[in-house]
Amino acid sequence: MNDFKGNIALSNTTVSATNAALVALRERIDALDTQMLALLNERARCAEEVAHTKLAEDPKAKFYRPEREAQILTRMQSLNQGPLRHEQITHLFREIIASCLALEESMRIAYLGPEGTFTQEATFKHFGLNVATQPVDSIPQVFREVEAGRVRYGVVPIENSTEGVITHTLDMFMQSGLRICGEISLRIHQNLMCRHANWQSVQKVYSHAQSLAQCRYWLDKNLPQAERIPVSSNAEAARLASLDDTAAAIGSRQAAPIYGLQIMQDSIEDNPNNTTRFLVIGDQVVSPSGNDRTSLLVSTRNRPGSLYHLLKPLAENGVDMTRIESRPSRTTNWEYSFFLDVRGHEQDAAIGGALEALRQEAEVVRVLGSYPVAVM
Numbered sequence: 001m002n003d004f005k006g007n008i009a010l011s012n013t014t015v016s017a018t019n020a021a022l023v024a025l026r027e028r029i030d031a032l033d034t035q036m037l038a039l040l041n042e043r044a045r046c047a048e049e050v051a052h053t054k055l056a057e058d059p060k061a062k063f064y065r066p067e068r069e070a071q072i073l074t075r076m077q078s079l080n081q082g083p084l085r086h087e088q089i090t091h092l093f094r095e096i097i098a099s100c101l102a103l104e105e106s107m108r109i110a111y112l113g114p115e116g117t118f119t120q121e122a123t124f125k126h127f128g129l130n131v132a133t134q135p136v137d138s139i140p141q142v143f144r145e146v147e148a149g150r151v152r153y154g155v156v157p158i159e160n161s162t163e164g165v166i167t168h169t170l171d172m173f174m175q176s177g178l179r180i181c182g183e184i185s186l187r188i189h190q191n192l193m194c195r196h197a198n199w200q201s202v203q204k205v206y207s208h209a210q211s212l213a214q215c216r217y218w219l220d221k222n223l224p225q226a227e228r229i230p231v232s233s234n235a236e237a238a239r240l241a242s243l244d245d246t247a248a249a250i251g252s253r254q255a256a257p258i259y260g261l262q263i264m265q266d267s268i269e270d271n272p273n274n275t276t277r278f279l280v281i282g283d284q285v286v287s288p289s290g291n292d293r294t295s296l297l298v299s300t301r302n303r304p305g306s307l308y309h310l311l312k313p314l315a316e317n318g319v320d321m322t323r324i325e326s327r328p329s330r331t332t333n334w335e336y337s338f339f340l341d342v343r344g345h346e347q348d349a350a351i352g353g354a355l356e357a358l359r360q361e362a363e364v365v366r367v368l369g370s371y372p373v374a375v376m
């Protein structure tokens, strides 16, 4: 007997017993919600007091404390015993913290737009859904908005696990004095969207070049006839697809409702672990969280063994390097700047020692920021 027939066969007594159980459970949920409401507001009042305490100590105090947020989220994950998953707990607590932070200060965040990009998704993931945002046209423009003080922080992409580093962002650090205050790690799910259900017949697929590259094999297999047209952003791709029945777009789920499209196929990225890392940029020095990363910009003259001389101080001080990128220096031909990521905080003795030795070797050594490693 299937469920449907089973339900029909239930006697009146069973139905009322089921109803009674439901009523009791809902009463329990209502009682728990009442407790949570009181607790949430108590927490919010604490955050308001934190704001007063910070201001009393320093009238220019920063309210956003990424290291504290990372500690709270990590602690909640370690305490969590389910059935809610770590990811859901993290998401809920992020929203709670964001709402408390909004009571302390109303902030505006610039991000690489337009609306519907993965950078927007990363911004909301980190700062909560209710933060005021300012989508801008380019990575340099995000830096300019923060430098001019028109927004408090900016969010820019830095690297993708499939397609590698975003050189535009690295290059901006050569000109800008802004610091990295945080990082956001976002699992990138690419979606195929168009105006109608007949997606297999489309002749064009618009997307950002990186997204097209991330779906290369899926497109070869499922839409071999369609021309792949790279455009400035996934949101622009969605806009173009919204004007044309013979076209589809690939991009973030967020873009579909904004441009009146339907998601026809989801998670079409070739690599199931496709992740993009974003940076939060601002003018803030962030305290240690206990699980930090430090980004360095080091420039040196090109002489034999120069890279070896840069890396030796790190190795000798036991500093764990997680990334190195080289970029041609903008000022002199054949001089290189290196972007290094190391584990730890600039206040750690090991990194302090390595920096001191590095400064003997290199022309320029700049700490771009020490910040908490992204929590989920």
Ligand SMILES: O=C(O)C(=O)C[C@]1(C(=O)O)C=C[C@@H](O)C=C1
Pocket (backbone or CB within 6 Å): 047, 050, 051, 063, 064, 065, 066, 068, 069, 072, 096, 097, 098, 100, 101, 104
């Ligand atoms: O602990 C602080 O400094 C706070 O401002 C409180 C709080 C929170 O809600 O827990 C809010 C915002 C900060 O970014 C970090 C934490």
